[in-house]
Amino acid sequence: xxxxxxxxxxxxxxxxxxxxxxxxxxxxxxxxxxxxxxxxxxxxxxxxxxxxxxxxxxxxxxxxxxxxxxxxxxxxxxxxxxxxxxxxxxxxxxxxxxxxxxxxxxxxxxxxxxxxxxxxxxxxxxxxxxxxxxxxxxxxxxxxxxxxxxxxxxxxxxxxxxxxxxxxxxxxxxxxxxxxxxxxxxxxxxxxxxxxxxxxxxxxxxxxxxxxxxxxxxxxxxxxxxxxxxxxxxxxxxxxxxxxxxxxxxxxxxxxxxxxxxxxxxxxxxxxxxxxxxxxxxxxxxxxxxxxxxxxxxxxxxxxxxxxxxxxxxxxxxxxxxxxxxxxxxxxxxxxxxxxxxxxxxxxxxxxxxxxxxxxxxxxxxxxxxxxxxxxxxxxxxxxxxxxxxxxx
Amino acid sequence: xxxxxxxxxxxxxxxxxxxxxxxxxxxxxxxxxxxxxxxxxxxxxxxxxxxxxxxxxxxxxxxxxxxxxxxxxxxxxxxxxxxxxxxxxxxxxxxxxxxxxxxxxxxxxxxxxxxxxxxxxxxxxxxxxxxxxxxxxxxxxxxxxxxxxxxxxxxxxxxxxxxxxxxxxxxxxxxxxxxxxxxxxxxxxxxxxxxxxxxxxxxxxxxxxxxxxxxxxxxxxxxxxxxxxxxxxxxxxxxxxxxxxxxxxxxxxxxxxxxxxxxxxxxxxxxxxxxxxxxxxxxxxxxxxxxxxxxxxxxxxxxxxxxxxxxxxxxxxxxxxxxxxxxxxxxxxxxxxxxxxxxxxxxxxxxxxxxxxxxxxxxxxxxxxxxxxxxxxxxxxxxxx
Numbered sequence: 001x002x003x004x005x006x007x008x009x010x011x012x013x014x015x016x017x018x019x020x021x022x023x024x025x026x027x028x029x030x031x032x033x034x035x036x037x038x039x040x041x042x043x044x045x046x047x048x049x050x051x052x053x054x055x056x057x058x059x060x061x062x063x064x065x066x067x068x069x070x071x072x073x074x075x076x077x078x079x080x081x082x083x084x085x086x087x088x089x090x091x092x093x094x095x096x097x098x099x100x101x102x103x104x105x106x107x108x109x110x111x112x113x114x115x116x117x118x119x120x121x122x123x124x125x126x127x128x129x130x131x132x133x134x135x136x137x138x139x140x141x142x143x144x145x146x147x148x149x150x151x152x153x154x155x156x157x158x159x160x161x162x163x164x165x166x167x168x169x170x171x172x173x174x175x176x177x178x179x180x181x182x183x184x185x186x187x188x189x190x191x192x193x194x195x196x197x198x199x200x201x202x203x204x205x206x207x208x209x210x211x212x213x214x215x216x217x218x219x220x221x222x223x224x225x226x227x228x229x230x231x232x233x234x235x236x237x238x239x240x241x242x243x244x245x246x247x248x249x250x251x252x253x254x255x256x257x258x259x260x261x262x263x264x265x266x267x268x269x270x271x272x273x274x275x276x277x278x279x280x281x282x283x284x285x286x287x288x289x290x291x292x293x294x295x296x297x298x299x300x301x302x303x304x305x306x307x308x309x310x311x312x313x314x315x316x317x318x319x320x321x322x323x324x325x326x327x328x329x330x331x332x333x334x335x336x337x338x339x340x341x342x343x344x345x346x347x348x349x350x351x352x353x354x355x356x357x358x359x360x361x362x363x364x365x366x367x368x369x370x371x372x373x374x375x376x377x378x379x380x381x382x383x384x385x386x387x388x389x390x391x392x393x
Numbered sequence: 394x395x396x397x398x399x400x401x402x403x404x405x406x407x408x409x410x411x412x413x414x415x416x417x418x419x420x421x422x423x424x425x426x427x428x429x430x431x432x433x434x435x436x437x438x439x440x441x442x443x444x445x446x447x448x449x450x451x452x453x454x455x456x457x458x459x460x461x462x463x464x465x466x467x468x469x470x471x472x473x474x475x476x477x478x479x480x481x482x483x484x485x486x487x488x489x490x491x492x493x494x495x496x497x498x499x500x501x502x503x504x505x506x507x508x509x510x511x512x513x514x515x516x517x518x519x520x521x522x523x524x525x526x527x528x529x530x531x532x533x534x535x536x537x538x539x540x541x542x543x544x545x546x547x548x549x550x551x552x553x554x555x556x557x558x559x560x561x562x563x564x565x566x567x568x569x570x571x572x573x574x575x576x577x578x579x580x581x582x583x584x585x586x587x588x589x590x591x592x593x594x595x596x597x598x599x600x601x602x603x604x605x606x607x608x609x610x611x612x613x614x615x616x617x618x619x620x621x622x623x624x625x626x627x628x629x630x631x632x633x634x635x636x637x638x639x640x641x642x643x644x645x646x647x648x649x650x651x652x653x654x655x656x657x658x659x660x661x662x663x664x665x666x667x668x669x670x671x672x673x674x675x676x677x678x679x680x681x682x683x684x685x686x687x688x689x690x691x692x693x694x695x696x697x698x699x700x701x702x703x704x705x706x707x708x709x710x711x712x713x714x715x716x717x718x719x720x721x722x723x724x725x726x727x728x729x730x731x732x733x734x735x736x737x738x739x740x741x742x743x744x745x746x747x748x749x750x751x752x753x754x755x756x757x758x759x760x761x762x763x764x765x766x767x768x769x770x771x772x773x774x775x776x777x778x
Contacts (some may be wrong), residue, residue, distance in 0.1 A: 013731065022674070024670055024675065025670050028666045028667055028670040029667055031663075032663045032666055032667055035659050035660075035662060035663045036663065037659075038659070039656055039659050042655075069489065069550060069559065070550055070551070071489055071550060074456070075483060075550045075551045077551070105453075107453075107456075108453075108454040108456040108457070109453050109454050110452075110454045111455065113644065115648070116644045116648070118640070118641040118644040118645075119641055119643045120641075120644070121454060121456070121645060174453045175452075175453055175627050176625065176626065176630060178626045180767065183463060186492075188458050207457075212671075223455070223753060267424070270420055270424055270660075270743070271420065271424070271659070271660050271663060272616070273416070274417040274420035274421060274663060274664055274667070275417075275422050275659065275663060275667070277413040277414070277416045277417040278413075278417060278667030278671075280413055280698070281410060281413045281414070281667065281670075281671050281674075282670075284409065284410070286560055300671075338605075340643045340647070341645075341646055341647040344646075346456070348645065375749075377668065
């Protein structure tokens, strides 16, 4: 048994040391695997980066209410009476000012994307006095808070990074009124950072929305609170509201972008099939090139299985180096790149590409599969090589 | 035995290698065809837009409303040919995920501006007379199997009626057919007046104003005149050509064209490596044969041409199969992508550029081996044995 192991390691060593002789075809396989892994990781980084932003946005202890069936804030609409009725519901946490509740209005305004210089949809959100503190991980980092009744806005850092014209102190015109940026806030990479915030009453007045809202956010006072609110709404025929935790709302909104990960896998599998063809070609060529060596070893008593493993390990080594190279390229090219896309509420969401540990693992697994399959059949041929034929060629 | 037979025999001497190379090329062109069609579908709105058509929207953002009175004011401007207006209904069929793009429009003026689609004269007459009538695009009619005379419920995820329900029933009056098959007809049209009178908020606001100019050269002048007319009013406007508007909208998704092109390029580069390497390998193995051919009197040019022909044949074999595969798969997924990417077809341009890439692939992978074969020194090559 020990001698079989010695045989295998001798052949593996021989194959690996002879790699530089076939540098052209070996590099081909290596690079092909690297490109496939890079493409897979690019899509995963995009999809997972978006999901990370959305997942970081929702709190478990904040509930969001929309008009029944509206699914997204932009489509929703609630009268001022709904706000008044709901605020007396059980389940809402209270502080010295009464229930912690924020009626919010969400209008879409134009901003100029730095990358393309085209106009894109940005959310201008009016929030109630409790609105700012209801958001997780949010803090003012520059300037000051907007004042109630004034056309002042505070802007998220994600907006500042991707859109031009929103720097502290800059003024912009929406309709006939001029708005001033008085503060900058950081939201820890969440979707809130892709918003412009202002006082809800001012926004209602400036955009002729009367006393209407689009969503209501409340702080929950316990794990059963959301059910209490649902029961309260159920018991009042005037109320037609969907209630969900903020976390559920945002994870729902990220579902479409999550499909990017599947699309990445689809593309990568197709390309991997192409790379596999290349790997097989390379390995068959390698087996043919070493036919005499393999036959010699077999003639002096080496077992076929040692030739098998020699070829398989050679293929695996090439594929794994390729896979590691691919993950490195993906990491250097894509990790942390900031970009924005249209989110579920018809406005831009800024997010960072995120090459996660999970993606690294997937990349290496894909590379190993290419190496295994691409090596198996040529290895099989190597272990079965008829001695006479090898010597006669 | 003619030259072609020789090329063919050379190509098929190692069946396994031929299969693997063909397969790699097949995959590359399958991706090329499918992704090319997807990219075209995103660009369709830009490419198919009429060059004399402008869109006026609220300057704050196109989701903000405009007053209906603007339409008649714009009509009086010099250089303007026809003007109409439209509202977004937020429609869906039965389930919110079955989006049904529905516009509430003015029946009298809509087809003056959108003259690249046609409706049967009788059907159009019937629609104008029936307040509850709806016109459906040909694509929707085909996808859902709806016919003229059917009564369909259309729900809105934004608006509701006075009775609290948000579902309207409409009678299908006719089908909107495109003049160019790529023109998007995956929308439905309802009466603006009926919509405004039946939804609870009412009012006389509109979503956007499509208009045509008398001459595309007047586009810029007209846009400026429109926006100037409403400057410093509560609802300022922004007027752009239909193409600019569609382009900005697609840009909002992110740079889709760039992502798709990168993937295609990555796939091509991979296949170039694999096939190029393999061609080089197979010529190296044939060194002595080529020397024999030359000894027999084949000129260097002929050897060069034969090796190049071999790589072209290989690229064409895999590539054409790949484009065919892409065509079939696009055809197969069209029913599922109807609502997301209505203009998904593998058009002529994709085929033609595919053929161009096949030629490039054949040339790039064959040129070095062909050059080596041409320059091969007969005596040296034969003495190597």
